[in-house]
Amino acid sequence: MKSLLLVAHGSRRELSNKEVRRIGQQIENIAERNFLSIRCAFLELVIPSIPEGVEQCINDGAKTIIVFPYFLSAGRHVSEDIPKIIKEKQQEYPDIEIKIVEHMGAVTGMADLILQHILEN
Amino acid sequence: MKSLLLVAHGSRRELSNKEVRRIGQQIENIAERNFLSIRCAFLELVIPSIPEGVEQCINDGAKTIIVFPYFLSAGRHVSEDIPKIIKEKQQEYPDIEIKIVEHMGAVTGMADLILQHILEN
Numbered sequence: 011m012k013s014l015l016l017v018a019h020g021s022r023r024e025l026s027n028k029e030v031r032r033i034g035q036q037i038e039n040i041a042e043r044n045f046l047s048i049r050c051a052f053l054e055l056v057i058p059s060i061p062e063g064v065e066q067c068i069n070d071g072a073k074t075i076i077v078f079p080y081f082l083s084a085g086r087h088v089s090e091d092i093p094k095i096i097k098e099k100q101q102e103y104p105d106i107e108i109k110i111v112e113h114m115g116a117v118t119g120m121a122d123l124i125l126q127h128i129l130e131n
Numbered sequence: 132m133k134s135l136l137l138v139a140h141g142s143r144r145e146l147s148n149k150e151v152r153r154i155g156q157q158i159e160n161i162a163e164r165n166f167l168s169i170r171c172a173f174l175e176l177v178i179p180s181i182p183e184g185v186e187q188c189i190n191d192g193a194k195t196i197i198v199f200p201y202f203l204s205a206g207r208h209v210s211e212d213i214p215k216i217i218k219e220k221q222q223e224y225p226d227i228e229i230k231i232v233e234h235m236g237a238v239t240g241m242a243d244l245i246l247q248h249i250l251e252n
Contacts, residue, residue, distance in 0.1 A: 026204035036242035083147035111252045119244050121157035131232045
């Protein structure tokens with residue numbers, strides 16, 4: 011009963027937000043039955059907000075929510091803002107496990123993926 | 132005679148800039164002889180700037196420079212600012228080929244990498 015919440019910054023350019031949702035959709039296409047639901051939420055400017063995204067996952071029936079910060083570097087948003095918001099939601103829902111995993115920039119395999127991308131282009 | 136220039140935004144948090152340089156280093160570790168040099172440059176706040184990064188690649192002896200925007204979404208920086216800077220350098224060095232490849236967020240395989248990361252954590 012696990013949901014994935016992809017958390018991005020949010021942009022005034024709707025195209026940027028669409029890119030985030032597209033990645034969410036692509037993950038959904040390959041995730042098979044690993045997740046009850048895969049949702050996107052945004053730190054700023056765009057809805058759903060992170061608290062709203064958490065609520066959506068809970069409404070989906072999730073007992074565990076994996077929060078994935080879709081950020082390349084662990085700036086203030088990743089190291090402070092997102093954990094603070096998640097901590098508040100965790101206190102509101104003590105029976106739900108809400109777990110933040112490492113942000114995009116720290117994912118093992120990024121260098122390989124970049125090299126492959128560049129050599130193919 | 133090809134160099135790779137990894138272009139990131141640049142942050143006031145030095146840790147964020149270090150993450151970019153670490154990715155550059157990781158690519159260098161696996162790139163074997165595909166590149167003459169692999170360098171990082173920053174759009175704002177941090178040196179080397181993008182023009183300086185291009186100069187470094189040329190000083191390395193590059194005849195082709197592959198510019199990789201290390202950004203998750205094609206906001207204004209990716210769609211306007213970086214191309215504008217590169218266009219100016221291209222006019223300054225007509226004998227060098229400077230090529231911008233698609234930004235990180237558009238790289239095929241991102242969804243697979245994210246899913247793998249999340250399932251392993």
